[in-house]
Amino acid sequence: MKISVIIPVYNAEKFVTQAVESALQFDEVYEVILVEDKSPDNALYVCQQLTEMYDKVKLYQHPDKGNHGAGPTRNLGIEKSTGDFIAFLDADDYFLPNRFDAEKELFKDNNVEGVYGAIGVHYYSEKAKEQYYPIFGDKLTTVYKRHHPKDVFPGQIYMLGSFGLFSIDALTIRRDSLIRKMSTLFKSSLRLHQDTEFLYRLSYYLDLYPGILDRAVAVRGVHENNRITMVDSKKINPASTRVLLWKEVNNWAENEPTIPDHIKLHIKRMYRSFDIANSPLSKKWGMILKYMVSDYHSIRSGIYNINFRKNLF
Template sequence: MKMKISVIIPVYNAEKYISKAVESALQLDEVYEIVLVEDQSPDHALQLCHELTQKHSRVKLFQHPDQGNHGAGASRNLGIEKATGDFIAFLDADDYYLPNRFDAEKELFKDPKVDGVFNAIGTEYLTEKGKEEFQSKFKEISLSTVNYPTEGEEVFKGLLSLTTKTFGTSFHLNSLTIRRAALEAHHIRFNKDLRVHQDSEFIIKLAYHCYLKTGNITEAVAMRGIHDDNRITKIVKYSPQYNQRQFLLWKSLNDWAISNHIPTEARKRIYLQYKSFDLSLKKGLIKYCTILGEALKNPEILKTKYRFTYYNR
């Protein structure tokens, strides 16, 4: 039986790219529908979205009830609510799928215990400035993937660096396919209050609540577009703005870990991440007094990879 996949695309300021993103999904037989959620774009993206719905019957367009701007997390949540396929996949409006996007899924989802599958994605430089900014902040990344095949609880542990082997970078949302029933059963949604990193938080929560499995991790199934307006390249790593955004991410995860009573080892790792960014935002004498107090309670915090970056500034 052919898979029925709903592809959710949040659309904001993407008039240059949205048509290619949609066309790349339409080429795939497994795509049952494409759910565009337009988020009050300042460009002509909304007009293009209307044109795409008129041209293709599988393309559906939605906006927030107030037609306002609510961010990618809220837009993806709205897309999940409107989706009618058996599976959910995501695609950023400035990225696109490759023809092999769902090849692994077609086999792996025959196993009913598998809730979600994730794969590798590639990087494409769309502008020279975007390329320079990206490469000045990150290593040359031709393939965003994990280091070895894994599934179930090991995925969650790998994302938190709790495995004996190095798991690698977190997988990209563009590479994920999840059963819609699994999202509903565990009430998993994006944190609409996080304007950035809501995808990272979603993936960690998903890996805890659902049974995820690696698919194709050796070759790209989608391409991430790097251009002048990528938010990921605009913030200097370990700058106050970067630290603040990381703090909000890990604080949210820490609150979630406590309320869900997740295992002690994982809960402590999340707490240390949260606390290290919390400490990075403090200044002056109070900062060092707080570090000392925290180190006495949790000596492990002095071993976090953020210690020297933050504490010695």
């Protein structure tokens, strides 16, 4: 196997060395491609040092040296890759020693176009653990059962939480299948959840097989400045970001003639439900209902209670 590991780098000077060295522990890793996305910290300098230390490490930036987000940054890494297989790794995450154990066996079958596994969690500080442990705990992010490849796409769309999740850090893909079957890779229109949208489409076009699901093959690093961590913890409004995600999924489904009508209808309903939930009117009445439950006695004492009127008007 010749694996290209693609690492988008943004504001990760403290973590990127660990990510790179976790990838270089494997003989199967042919190259580590760093794509620096105009970081505000010293990540570019750290990346340059890594290219000097390790022959397998290659460094790229966007042609305008600007900030384009994780999606276009991963796309540039795919474009520059030369391995037969592609694996992704976020710059603040890292691989475990068993990362490619299942892949080495499964990819002997040419019908296997992709393999996914489970990831664990690591808290980089006590502050991060204190803030985010109630959200992530010590649990695995994984698909809960071993599914046939044809069931992976509908499972993600219909079953959502009961199906489980696989992360891009635990995904390995045949490069030729990806390029041949996916006319669009990561969407530049999404700043967040672009990996989730990509995984939906990927699981529709490619046959993805389960690897190791009962123990972690990679680790997600949780720290205070991780953007997706802030979304999951509701520091960034998750409803608004999911509206954009499902809008993109819906646009794709509407323009993909091979998707069955019942799946298109379900995707449209998902998009509409998030869109309605995020509307100003829904937010206002949500606040009113929440207040009515939490301060019912005050409301009984007078509809003109100032807090209630503030939410109502």
